[in-house]
Amino acid sequence: LTIRVQNVPELSGGVTCVFEALTETPGQVQAKGQVVCMSPSLKDLPAHTPPYGEKRVVQLSLRSTETGLQFISTNMIYYNCSVLSSCTSCVSSTFPCHWCKYRHICTNNLQDCSFQEGRVSSMEVNSDLKYVSSSTSSMDELKRSKASEL
Secondary structure, eight states, X not given: OEEEOOSXXXXXXXXXXXXXXXXXXXXXXXXXXXXXXXXXXXXXXXXXXXXXXXXXXXXXXXXXXXXXOEEEEEEEEEEOGGGOOSHHHHHTSSSOOEEETTTTEEESOXXXXXXXXXXXXXXXXXXXXXXXXXXXXXXXXXXXXXXXXX
């Protein structure tokens, strides 16, 4: 994870990347105000369970190793498609989740769905919904025309 930091104190003393109370790692200070932080692995993050659901917002702070003072923070969003248990909730997620048609799992990794199995994308669902809504209105028109014939 590379962060571009502007208008900050001299970083030659080093920085620590703090991901809430989850983990702290030394930041690598690079040229042009960039700091590289190692993001926590999925095993370091608590399970995505209520109240977190499919996403977890974690505050990332940079702290001076010289002074011990935090000088900047921002929110990082981690998401987990696998907690979504239906096709609709999966593909309508705000995150890039895909539904594996035959295994009935939601994933962000396209490789999790085999080629033969296929996957459902949000575009496919949206086009199906348009079809359903247009066919429903056609059925309503058909019913109205039949009623007027009677």
